[in-house]
Structures are given as structure tokens and as C-alpha cells.
Amino acid sequence: MSRVVVTGRIPDAAIEKLRAEHEVDAWEGPETITREELLRRVAGADAIVSLLTERVDAELLDAAGPQLKVVANVAVGYDNIDVPVCTERGIVATNTPGVLTEATADIAFGLILMATRRLGEGERLIRSGQAWKWGMFFLLGSGLQGKTLGIVGMGGIGQATARRAKAFGMDIVYQSRSEIDPTIAAELDARRVDLDELLSVSDVVSLHCPYGPATYHLIGAEQLAAMKNSAFLVNTTRGPIVDEAALATALREGAIAGAGLDVYEQEPRVHPGLLELDNVALLPHLGSATVETRTAMAVLAAENALAVLRGERPLSQIS
Incomplete structure (x- = not known):
């Protein structure tokens, strides 16, 4: 039997799969595992099932030892993993694409509605106990019908978000490294444009691109200034894609009308300028937070790890 280290709490269905074939050391503490404890536990591991809160780098791989075969990330994003170092050492890295598409698209569109219809403001007003009454101009928001949604990164989640927007009567433009399938483009009546045009024509910009050096602060002061002052920005991918300080300034000065965020540059810290607005x-990284989705993610990560330990190709390999 091989030794599998799970770096955080995951659904029982995944743990049971792993334990059916191997010895499992799973972190079950109420708090995130400390770096010191993580480095101690991974010693001698043949497989690591990691969460996005853990940094998988040369230090961790050294602590695990040369017998380590696979790092199975319970996330679609893998910016927490030093993939080139894994590849260099012959360690397979995997992620969990596909299974969280619909849940994350739900959150993206939920944030679109929250921002454009001022739902968060309304909810906070009620809870504050302040007096209020209905009026023609009370908490007026913006409708979506006939408006343009610009999607940055037209992969599975971007396409799922576009389908929801289409049902609300929105027009779709997108920026992506490549053209999407013509059948899907026709279904969505989606037009590919460059980022500059997308920012200038969109009433809502929703970010779905992967995070890496090329997308760090992809949306900064210059890009926010290029948007309509009536437009909204939504981010459900990774926090560092948006320059939070620039966003806070743009929101405060009216350069754009509003925003909806599920991810942040330095989670769990949120830029204090945003908290004042x-x-x-603001949501606490809930994109994949349904029972069904989190279970499917964990099970896929477990299946990836088990496949590599059997000498098979995993279902979703990064490297």
C-alpha cells in the first residue's frame, strides 16, 4: 500500500475511495494546516491530495521525498502548484476541471445580479434596522436585458456564464486565446473581440481566465478607465487578476458603476478600500461551494491520485 497525504478536510466519499486502496493521512483539524505541520506530514508520501490553500513548491516536494509520484489538486486552478518543478522531478500534477463549471457560473451570475440590482445594499439596509419606504427612485439598479456581457476567458465556466446571460437577454462578446467551437459560438451568438474592445463595449465584464504571470493585474487602472462608467466588473477566477487598489479607486471615483468579487489578491484579506464601499x-470564495460540487471535486482528485499510483494516466493531468 502507498501512503497518501490529504492536506485539508475533504468530503468522506473521496477519503473512502483512497482508503480502499492505500494508507491515508488526512488533516482533519478545524483550521488550515500550518506549513510546519504540512512539511512534517508529507514526509514519505507517495501521493499528495492538496487544497488551493497549500503551496506546493520545491520545499514541499523535498520534504515529501523522491518516492512522491503525484500531487492531486482539489481545484480547477493550480496557481498554488509549481508545475515546472513537478515536471522536472517527474511528479504528475492534476486538477479538477469540469465538475465545478455550473456552480461557479451560478456564483458569477449571482454576483452580476447583486451588483447591477444593488441586492447587497438592500439586504444590508434591512439588517441595519434603518427606516425605509418604497419610492420611485429608491435603490435603483440597472437591468440586464439588451445589455452586453463581456467574458474574459471563454472556457467551460465562461461559456456556462454566457448561457445564463443569454437567458436574461444579454448580448455576448468574449476575449480568449482561441476561437470557441463554432457551434457554441452560434448557440450563444457570441462574438470574439480583443480585450480593449471588450472593455469599451461591455456593460458587465466577467473574468474567467486562468491566473498566471500573463494575467497578473490584467485588470488595472488603465483597463478600468477604458470601461463605461455605467459598467460592472465581476471576478470569480483568481484575485490577483484584478488590481484591488485600482478597483477601489475606480469604484470610489465613479469610473465604473460597481463590482462583484468572489476572490481576492491576498485571501482571506480584502483590500480595506473595498470594504468601505x-x-x-463581496463573497468569501464560494464559487464551487455546493455539496455536490465539492464532493465531485474531491472524488475526481482522489481518482486522479489513485490512477497514478496504479501506473495509469489520470483523468485530468496538468503535467
Whole structure:
């Protein structure tokens, strides 16, 4: 039997799969595992099932030892993993694409509605106990019908978000490294444009591109200034794609109308300038947070790890 280290709490269905074939050391503490404890536990591991809160780098791989065969990330994004170092050492790295597409698209569109219809402001007003009454101009928001949604990164989640937008009567433009399938483009009536045009024509910009050096602060002061002052920005991918300080300034000065964020540059810290503003909806990284989705993610990660330990190709390999 091989030794599998799980770096955080994951659904029982995945743990049971792993334990059916191997020895499992799973972190079950209420808090995130400390770096010191993580380095101690991974010693001698043949497989690591990691969460996005853990940094998988040369230090961790050294602590695990040369017998380590696979790092199975329970996330679609893998910016927490030093993939080139894994590849150099012959360690397979995997992720969990596909299974969180619909849940994350739900959150993206939920944030679009929260931002454009000022739902967060309304909810906070009720809870504050302040007096209020209905009026023709009370908490007026913006409708979506006939408006343009610009999607940056037209992969599975971007396409799922576009389908929701289409049902609301929105027009779709997108920026992506490559053209999407013509059948899907026709279904969505989606037009590919460059980022500059997307920012200038969109009433809502929704970010779905992967995070890496090329997309760090992809949306900064210059890009926010290029958007309509009536437009909204939504980010459900990775926090560092947006320059939070620039976003706070743009929101405060009215360069854009509002924003909805599920991810942040330095999670769990949120830029204090954003916390002061009513025109931004803030969620605590809930994109994949459904029972069904988190279970499917963990099970896929477990299946990836098991496949490599059997000498088979995993279902979703990064390197």
C-alpha cells in the first residue's frame, strides 16, 4: 500500500475511495494546516491530495521525498502548484476541471445580479434596522436585458456564464486565446473581440481566465478607465487578476458603476478600500461551494491520485 497525504478536510466519499486502496493521512483539524505541520506530514508520501490553500513548491516536494509520484489538486486552478518543478522531478500534477463549471457560473451570475440590482445594499439596509419606504427612485439598479456581457476567458465556466446571460437577454462578446467551437459560438451568438474592445463595449465584464504571470493585474487602472462608467466588473477566477487598489479607486471615483468579487489578491484579506464601499458585492470564495460540487471535486482528485499510483494516466493531468 502507498501512503497518501490529504492536506485539508475533504468530503468522506473521496477519503473512502483512497482508503480502499492505500494508507491515508488526512488533516482533519478545524483550521488550515500550518506549513510546519504540512512539511512534517508529507514526509514519505507517495501521493499528495492538496487544497488551493497549500503551496506546493520545491520545499514541499523535498520534504515529501523522491518516492512522491503525484500531487492531486482539489481545484480547477493550480496557481498554488509549481508545475515546472513537478515536471522536472517527474511528479504528475492534476486538477479538477469540469465538475465545478455550473456552480461557479451560478456564483458569477449571482454576483452580476447583486451588483447591477444593488441586492447587497438592500439586504444590508434591512439588517441595519434603518427606516425605509418604497419610492420611485429608491435603490435603483440597472437591468440586464439588451445589455452586453463581456467574458474574459471563454472556457467551460465562461461559456456556462454566457448561457445564463443569454437567458436574461444579454448580448455576448468574449476575449480568449482561441476561437470557441463554432457551434457554441452560434448557440450563444457570441462574438470574439480583443480585450480593449471588450472593455469599451461591455456593460458587465466577467473574468474567467486562468491566473498566471500573463494575467497578473490584467485588470488595472488603465483597463478600468477604458470601461463605461455605467459598467460592472465581476471576478470569480483568481484575485490577483484584478488590481484591488485600482478597483477601489475606480469604484470610489465613479469610473465604473460597481463590482462583484468572489476572490481576492491576498485571501482571506480584502483590500480595506473595498470594504468601505456600497457599490461592490463581496463573497468569501464560494464559487464551487455546493455539496455536490465539492464532493465531485474531491472524488475526481482522489481518482486522479489513485490512477497514478496504479501506473495509469489520470483523468485530468496538468503535467
